Amino acid sequence: MTMASNTVPGRYWHALGDGRLQCDVCPRYCKLPDGQRGLCFVRAREGDQMVLTTYGRSSGFCIDPIEKKPLNHFLPGTPVLSFGTAGCNLTCKFCQNWDISKAREIDRLNDAAPPEAIARAALRSGCRSVAFTYNDPVIFLEYAVDTAKACRERGLKAVAVTAGYIGPEARIEFYQNMDAANVDLKGFTEDFYHRICGGHLAPVLETLEYLRNHTKVWFEITTLLIPGANDSDEEIRKLSQWIGEKLGPETPLHFSAFHPDYKMTDIANTPAATLTRARRLAREIGLSYVYTGNVHDSEGGSTWCPSCGSLLIERDWYTLGRWGLDGAGHCLKCGHAVPGLFEACPGEWGPRRQPVRLQSAAL
Numbered sequence: 001m002t003m004a005s006n007t008v009p010g011r012y013w014h015a016l017g018d019g020r021l022q023c024d025v026c027p028r029y030c031k032l033p034d035g036q037r038g039l040c041f042v043r044a045r046e047g048d049q050m051v052l053t054t055y056g057r058s059s060g061f062c063i064d065p066i067e068k069k070p071l072n073h074f075l076p077g078t079p080v081l082s083f084g085t086a087g088c089n090l091t092c093k094f095c096q097n098w099d100i101s102k103a104r105e106i107d108r109l110n111d112a113a114p115p116e117a118i119a120r121a122a123l124r125s126g127c128r129s130v131a132f133t134y135n136d137p138v139i140f141l142e143y144a145v146d147t148a149k150a151c152r153e154r155g156l157k158a159v160a161v162t163a164g165y166i167g168p169e170a171r172i173e174f175y176q177n178m179d180a181a182n183v184d185l186k187g188f189t190e191d192f193y194h195r196i197c198g199g200h201l202a203p204v205l206e207t208l209e210y211l212r213n214h215t216k217v218w219f220e221i222t223t224l225l226i227p228g229a230n231d232s233d234e235e236i237r238k239l240s241q242w243i244g245e246k247l248g249p250e251t252p253l254h255f256s257a258f259h260p261d262y263k264m265t266d267i268a269n270t271p272a273a274t275l276t277r278a279r280r281l282a283r284e285i286g287l288s289y290v291y292t293g294n295v296h297d298s299e300g301g302s303t304w305c306p307s308c309g310s311l312l313i314e315r316d317w318y319t320l321g322r323w324g325l326d327g328a329g330h331c332l333k334c335g336h337a338v339p340g341l342f343e344a345c346p347g348e349w350g351p352r353r354q355p356v357r358l359q360s361a362a363l
């Protein structure tokens, strides 16, 4: 069988005794007869192998502030070239990017984007990193890894924005090639993952522990709080306790606001007070860097020294203000070392969001 031009052999699968092939990229472990696609839609069985059908195609590029991923401790203030493809391996009813993640038409992938061209475009536009975002890069692992390698060869960082829903073998290669990640921890009950996201909680927790214990990847966690679904005091406390105990209290945690979307249009926007409450609870548990997101809250969006209380990085949405760190990320007042990747002064990208056509940018 001849493969289409955007189709490449897929890694991480094995043959089953009944003639089907099992994809091992993510904990869905799709078992496919010939000609079928997996739940993510972009991986498929062709003959006697698994393939990725969207290699080198993107749904569009945009230069964002790194804080939008969100990453607050990773080259603050710098621009990141962000892109996604199509499909997803979870089925979250609240998906905030559903036009991309639920795309069933590869036609949407209108930007031809080989890895080298992406890295060159990022470099020429002054970006410090490239982010795989908008949909989950786990499902286009081969493309994400090649792009990350092309970036690193040019001194650029690679950033994954992901739900952490990845198999144990695949995550080794995936994270070997990433410098930073924002991992969505969508809730802290199996019921929420099962009923709302069509997945399971345990593999996500395994990924987070793997990141902490076996990699040098800088990572931050985001939890989108949905009124009445995952925002109880009890759930927020349990989630924060688990992070503190298993990942360490200095792991940054972002509580983000939901807006009605996709199949969850009957629930109102998350009130700012819910995010403030969650931040307070997580700080009471002992987490040092807890942020609110998607709301106007300068206090909750800024970085504060957990040792002396000084303002370290002032944020107003994605605009940075006062800066209280030295070049190595120490508090200028008390010397406390803040984890992450910092430079002597912040970048100056600001809150801009700039769409980029790769063809015209830098091929």
Ligand code: SF4
Residues within 6 Å of the ligand: 023, 024, 025, 026, 027, 028, 029, 030, 037, 038, 039, 040, 041, 043, 044, 088, 089, 138, 139
């Ligand atoms: S990556 Fe796609 S095909 Fe593979 S197991 Fe996950 S959903 Fe199924």
